[in-house]
Amino acid sequence: MLKVAVIGAGSWGTALANIAAENANCTYLWVRRRKLADEIIKTHENRLYLPGAKISTEINISTNLEQVVSKADIVIMAVPSHAVRVMAKQLRYYLKNDVVVVSASKGIELDSFKRMSQVLAEELYNGDNKNLVALSGPSHAEEVIRNLPTAIVAASSNQHAAEMLQDALMNTNFRIYTNTDIIGVELGGALKNVIAICSGISDGLGFGDNSRAALMTRGITEIIRLGIALGAKPETFSGLSGIGDLIVTCSSQFSRNRKAGMKIGQGKTVKEITESTNMVIEGFNTTKATFLLAKKYGIEMPITEQAYLVLFEGKNPAAAVNSLMNRVGKHEHEDTISQNFFIR
Numbered sequence: 468m469l470k471v472a473v474i475g476a477g478s479w480g481t482a483l484a485n486i487a488a489e490n491a492n493c494t495y496l497w498v499r500r501r502k503l504a505d506e507i508i509k510t511h512e513n514r515l516y517l518p519g520a521k522i523s524t525e526i527n528i529s530t531n532l533e534q535v536v537s538k539a540d541i542v543i544m545a546v547p548s549h550a551v552r553v554m555a556k557q558l559r560y561y562l563k564n565d566v567v568v569v570s571a572s573k574g575i576e577l578d579s580f581k582r583m584s585q586v587l588a589e590e591l592y593n594g595d596n597k598n599l600v601a602l603s604g605p606s607h608a609e610e611v612i613r614n615l616p617t618a619i620v621a622a623s624s625n626q627h628a629a630e631m632l633q634d635a636l637m638n639t640n641f642r643i644y645t646n647t648d649i650i651g652v653e654l655g656g657a658l659k660n661v662i663a664i665c666s667g668i669s670d671g672l673g674f675g676d677n678s679r680a681a682l683m684t685r686g687i688t689e690i691i692r693l694g695i696a697l698g699a700k701p702e703t704f705s706g707l708s709g710i711g712d713l714i715v716t717c718s719s720q721f722s723r724n725r726k727a728g729m730k731i732g733q734g735k736t737v738k739e740i741t742e743s744t745n746m747v748i749e750g751f752n753t754t755k756a757t758f759l760l761a762k763k764y765g766i767e768m769p770i771t772e773q774a775y776l777v778l779f780e781g782k783n784p785a786a787a788v789n790s791l792m793n794r795v796g797k798h799e800h801e802d803t804i805s806q807n808f809f810i811r
């Protein structure tokens with residue numbers, strides 16, 4: 468029996484721990500706050516993050532990081548991306564040598580622009596990523612906890628590590644594919660949140676399905692552009708962790724990023740939205756990081772740029788839409804058309 472440790476008892480950590488336990492792994496869930504831990508132990512429910520869903524009685528709930536992590540075969544990091552480095556620094560002393568560490572977080576570190584597996588590699592393995600896996604794909608915790616059929620991706624440069632996670636978590640309702648393109652899988656998971664915020668803004672402005680479809684399609688084009696510049700394989704973005712996660716996050720009733728975008732479209736600010744929820748909205752920081760990354764690499768990302776201006780420079784969302792719609796006419800595949808033959 469494998470020992471699986473999940474770090475972070477928010478929506479995603481709780482749902483993943485539940486799957487691990489239901490799959491008969493010896494499962495530990497690290498909860499940051501004593502009060503919440505006591506409540507979960509008493510009620511077998513995480514009322515703060517997944518109200519109404521009973522979780523397995525087999526999960527060992529604990530606030531003691533050493534107890535949760537030591538001797539674990541698999542450690543799953545399910546805290547917001549801004550907390551991943553700090554948590555990794557705290558738990559590295561307790562890890563056994565051949566542990567597989569999984570990043571379930573979807574974000575890019577502000578300032579360093581690093582992906583979560585890069586952050587973990589630095590903090591845990593002196594920069595080496597051979598025991599690291601990124602878990603990503605269309606998977607709202609609210610549906611996973613109800614065992615609704617879901618398919619996602621475990622990506623690693625080490626196929627054995629990805630397969631170990633696949634074996635531990637896969638079941639009839641939770642299908643896991645492996646992939647070796649960890650760069651593409653992580654970037655797809657992080658960058659779709661930017662477009663999901665835009666999709667929410669579009670909905671908040673009262674636009675329709677056409678607008679959302681346009682944002683999603685032109686959004687993935689931007690993501691691919693930056694992804695290729697950062698070393699990802701283009702085909703990864705047509706998979707679950709790319710277009711799959713983009714579709715679900717831009718259209719789901721559960722997406723925090725989309726819902727935050729709707730509020731922006733209705734006139735609320737990033738500060739007001741952040742202060743009004745206990746849940747992480749990864750896309751805010753990721754919009755900033757992606758905008759700066761695109762500038763650094765000279766990549767054209769007009770939707771991301773407008774999102775940045777709306778979120779952080781006070782640009783009116785309707786004016787941002789105008790800016791996008793009134794850009795010069797282009798060929799749809801201008802990136803791939805050879806030379807300037809067809810391009811205006």
Ligand SMILES: NC(=O)C1=CN([C@@H]2O[C@H](COP(=O)(O)OP(=O)(O)OC[C@H]3O[C@@H](n4cnc5c(N)ncnc54)[C@H](OP(=O)(O)O)[C@@H]3O)[C@@H](O)[C@H]2O)C=CC1
Pocket residue numbers: 475476477478479480499500503516545546547548549550554571572573574606607608609745746747749
């Ligand atoms: N929700 C989902 O459906 C999915 C989420 N993800 C990704 O998983 C990650 C976690 O998301 P999710 O579970 O939804 O987030 P939630 O907002 O639901 O929960 C966040 C969790 O992280 C803890 N936490 C917050 N800040 C810190 C910190 N500084 N140090 C340690 N722990 C902290 C919170 O503890 P406390 O309660 O004490 O504040 C809470 O347990 C994100 O990167 C998200 O994009 C990926 C796939 C699906």
Ligand SMILES: O=C(CO)COP(=O)(O)O
Pocket residue numbers: 573604605606607608660663712715716721722723724725747748749
């Ligand atoms: O990544 C997710 C689903 O795959 C969760 O997205 P939200 O953070 O927008 O809810």
